[in-house]
Amino acid sequence: MVVIRSNRETLEEYFGLDWKENIYEFSRIIGFSFEPQVEDDIKIELNPDRPDLYSIASLFNCFQIYKTGKMRNGKIFLKKENISVHAARTRPYFVVFMTDGLKDDNSHNILNQDFLEYSDRVSESVGKSRSKFAIGAHDLSAIRGKIVYGPVDANEVITTYDGMKGKISELLTEHEKGIKYQLLQNNKEVVGVSDESGIISVPPFFNSYRTRVTSRTERMLVDITATSQQGLDLGFRLMAGYFLSKGINISLPERYSSYENNLSLNxxxxxxxxxxxxxxxxxxxxxxxxxxxxxxxxxxxxxxxxxxxxxxxxxxxxxxxxxxxxxxxxNIHEGVLENNFIGKENRINHASNVLRELMVGLGFQEVKNFVLSDSIDLDQFFQINNPKSSDFSRIRQDLLSSLIRAVERNRAQPFPQTLFEVGDCIRDNGTQETSLGCIMSGKSVSYDTIKGVLDALLRALNVRLSEIRPTKNDHFINGRSGNIIFSENNSLSNFLGEVHPFLLEKFNIPFPTVYLELSLGSILTNSN
Structure with missing residues (x-):
């Protein structure tokens, strides 16, 4: 939950004398918590899914639209570039825009303070404490000439928005924002936003005193820096959306015309x-x-x-x-669902449960592994673009990778080891498939051992085996592995064989190892 703190005077100015009733009524519609008991410290708790409402002015704007059905929509204009962006390793993504006049036509309140509080609140919550994106706000009338973004000299002297003067390197360790966000500091590179008169911002830490936003500011320049394109787009949408929703136009340099184009497709x-x-x-x-x-x-x-x-x-x-x-x-009344069917267990889930019972009966132990991992030791992985974590950056294409890892992790346990897993994979053609995989590792295991397990499973499932077709697979011994062929719906994921010694050496497995994998789709098609 994101908390907005306010007082009676402010809320009364926006929502009128009946502010308690108005906010309470609106909270039940939108879905947020409102605590007006202490009138000099009123808390409004908003859900994380509505960051566009993270300020009193934004909340009131949404309330007005709900009451009247009338929207104020600002426009985005493109202007000739007066900006230069240099490569920055620390925060490589950057966008800047300018606003028109900031006076609210309805209440004639200056939105400056509200926007500063909003941008801080969004940077802390959605921006992950400024690690995802950070916002800088400046008085446009104080900007001189061309805007430049990129690495700056840490020995340059600036005065921060609150009047603290010193070298950037010193301010990063002494200023409250430098101390608060010290984990975001990069000793090898400091980035900054500058105009022809000097540095106006050192993201994600502080802005300069010269361009600070005051109650007299009529037009703003807003800069957004981010560590990813996704973070930059998110920050831009929220910051630009703040002004556009209040009928305030913004201007973008022509190099960012893609933002304007994307809006028309939304x-x-x-x-x-x-x-x-x-x-x-x-x-x-x-x-x-x-x-x-x-x-x-x-x-x-x-x-x-x-x-x-x-x-x-x-x-x-x-x-x-x-x-x-x-x-x-x-106004929406309850009704009775009209259907003529009775629910039953999903066929794949039913087959999975049957196979689990059979495998346990054959002496195997079940393991569970993530579909996502960071393994790069086998080729059976799709790379994920923009993963949330490097630990989960690849998706498996079969169960061999997971099961051989399980044997590796349990080398200290007694052998032979017999493990199985029923899980999902993404095949080469991009389809998702549920499979049974089982692995056996020990002194006396061989191709005949795993073939015996296959025969026992097929007898229990009443599935007829057509043939085992020899195939070449770099992970298995040539001539002692093959694809399992049924009468119908054969999948390339139906295979068995002896694991190749080079793979056993890579995973430090000391004994011969055999493997079997069956597609549940094939089993269901061919089983009675």
Whole structure:
């Protein structure tokens, strides 16, 4: 949960004299916690899925849209470049934009302080304490000439936004922001945003005093730095969305025209038929338009235009959820599901449970492994783009990699070892398949040993074996391995054999090892 702290005067200024009732009513619709007991320290706890609401002004803006159905949409304009971006290892991704006038047309309140608090709150939560992305805000009237981003000299002297002066290297160890975010410091490189008069920002730590945002600031320059393109896009959408949702235009350098193009494609298809099928109510086009408008979503000819700051909306289901909130959950009546079927166990799950019982009866011990791993010792892995962790950066294509790792980890245990796993893999053609894999390692195991296990399984499952077709596989001994062929639905993942000595040496396994893998899809097709 993200907590916004405020007081009675501020909330009354935005939401009126009935601020308690208004906020409480809205909290039940959107879904957040509101505690007004102590009026000089009022807490509003928001769910992590709505970072576009992480400020009082943004919350009030959403409340106004809900009440009136009227949206204020700022526009994005492109301007000729006056910016230079140099390679930066520490935070290689950078974007900057400028705003028009910042006065709120309705309440005539300056949004500066609210935006500063919003950007800090978002950087701490969604930005993962500024490690994912960080925001810099500047008074545009104080900017001189060309903007430059890239590595800067750590010995340069600057004055921070709060008046502390010194070399950058000293400020990184003495300033409160430098101390707070010391884990983000890179001793080999310091990056900065500069204009022709000097450094205006040292992300992700502090901005300069010269360009600080004050109550008199009318136009801002906002810079966003990130450690990934995904983080940069997320930061831009939230920061730009803050202004655009309040009817404030922003300007982008032409080099970032892709952002403007991407916004025009951010549409999701929805229709009254889909609403009827999911929610169970009949609505016409006019009701769709008015209801979604209350939630800040434009609807036109079965397509919804998604506001740039609504990073929580990813598909049709999210649109339907907002429709229900706008329509009123109390207006949707309970009904009885109309069906003419009786639920039963999934065939794959049933086959998995049967195979587990058979394998345990044959003396094998079950193990469970992750479908994702960091293993690069075998070729049977797909690389994952932009993984959350290097520990889970590859996806397995068969169960051999997981089971041979399990034997390696248990070398200190007595041999022979007999292990099995029922799990999912992604095959070469990109399809997901559930398979049974079993491995045996010991002094006396051989091809005949694992062939005996196969025969016992097929007899119990009443599956007829057509042939074992010899095949060449670098992980198995040539001539002592092959593909298992049934009468129907044969998969390349049906195979068995003796593991090659070079693989045993790589995994430090001291005894001969044999392996068997069967596709559950093949078993189900051929079993009675």
């Amino acid at each position: 549409k999701i298809k929805i229709s009254s038929e889909i609403i009827k099928n999911i929610v169970g109510i009949k609505v016409n086009e006019d009701t769709m338009l008015r209801t979604l408008a209350k939630m800040g979503i434009k609807y036109n000819e079965r397509y919804c235009s998604i506001p740039i700051g609504r990073v929580d909306i990813m598909g049709e289901v999210d649109i339907i959820e907002d429709f229900i909130k706008g329509y009123g959950i109390e």
